[in-house]
Amino acid sequence: MEYKDYYKILGVERTASEAEIKKAYRKLAAKYHPDKPTGDESKFKEISEAYEVLSDKEKRAMFDQFGSGYQNGQHFEPPPGFESMFGGGQAGGFSDFFESLFRGQGGFGGQGFGGGYGGRQGFRQKGEDQVVKVLVSLEEAVNGNERNLNLQIPQADQQGRVFQRSKQIKVKIPAGIKQGQRIRLTGQGAPGIGGGANGDLYLEIDLQSHPLYRVEGDDVYLDLPLTPWEAALGTKVQIPTLKGKVNMSIPAGTQSGSKLRIKGRGLGKTPGDQYIVAQIHTPLAQDAETQAFYQTMAEKMPFNPRPHF
Known part of the structure; x- marks a missing residue:
């Protein structure tokens, strides 16, 4: 089946707010509504499907986590057993791609998005890796240090719904680290799907400006x-x-x-x-x-x- 990039369909960034998504949908819906001179029923259905997902926090969270590795129009390769687990068809007028994620038999049923997401068996996917920039002083970069960082970390509840929560992490900054290098924290990234392993959290080093020194490569002036x-x-x-x-x-x-x-x-x-x-x-x-x-x-x-x- 064909992967659909709902963000690209609405013409918004992946970081778009709810208000920006709603504004983009209304503009496109007004243009392509079948009753309009510029109407296009196929395009209107595609826009409505994209809004159905991105306007719902839970559906959007699943789409972000499951679909980020694909590009619009790319052939979607489901994992083994995906069709029997998620079902197919065009129930409700949505695409196969939508139905495979959100509607199939033995999936969400009457439990809603979160319940089906957490209760599926057989399909597992590792959570996305996360990257967070961390300001580090030149003294810390040379001598090393231990820091307590307050970060926003993605978590999942018992129903599989993803949310952000503040978490304090103790991090060892190794001596000799340089601009742009990353510290990997295994399993501290986004939660996995269907019991899959959590992604990793990468702390990307951003060297802080200094009142005395300037840096050129590995040299200090x-x-x-x-x-x-x-x-x-x-x-x-x-x-x-x-x-x-x-x-x-x-x-x-x-x-x-x-x-x-x-x-x-x-x-x-x-x-x-x-x-x-x-x-x-x-x-x-x-x-x-x-x-x-x-x-x-x-x-x-x-x-x-x-x-x-």
Whole structure:
């Protein structure tokens, strides 16, 4: 039988609200109603079927879980024993696809959507995997941490109806984790169908911006402000890193924009490096005395920084 994507039929996203679904249905129904000049009975039935499913929270939940792996118009391959379990036919004027999910003999009967869903035998399907983004600081990414997270997790009641509930999960963030990597929590995803196993929950790492550091791949960059005399004469500076402070010698004659490297203080299981970028900051000549000092420097240290112009 042919799979039907009810979201595509109504022209809405899978995340559409009830109001958006109703609005889309009314617009299309008004256009394709058989009594209208633009009417199309086949199209109208298809629209009505899509609304029948997406406007019902329980039917929508089952459709989302069972049908997410298919595309509109794709041939629907039912599991072994599916036809005898779910039945077929066009009762009520709906498609075979609808009937196979929601109406068949030995299925819902008078128990409603939830009762039949929970009571079927033979047909099992693993629940969908879920992905949740988790903000992680650079310090946590380098050193690891244990966090208690409050997440919205899909659950199913005894009748198989799916709902969201808040759940606190203790998660170990391993040292060396990087942007975009995922932590897998087995069986913490959406519930399975017909007693099938739960899906998995994946925590996708999103590195938090930092007031001092910026990240490029596995390397970490830190801008180091220096006075002109520190850069000219050289100095020693205590440098912050994600694994504690490091004493570093700044060589004499350091120019603004030059880079110094601290090996192994970056990100990843095999850590990248931390680069120190020199930024020379010039004090303001705010009074006559400092202005005279700069004038003396100009006379005694003539220097043209733009010979290439």
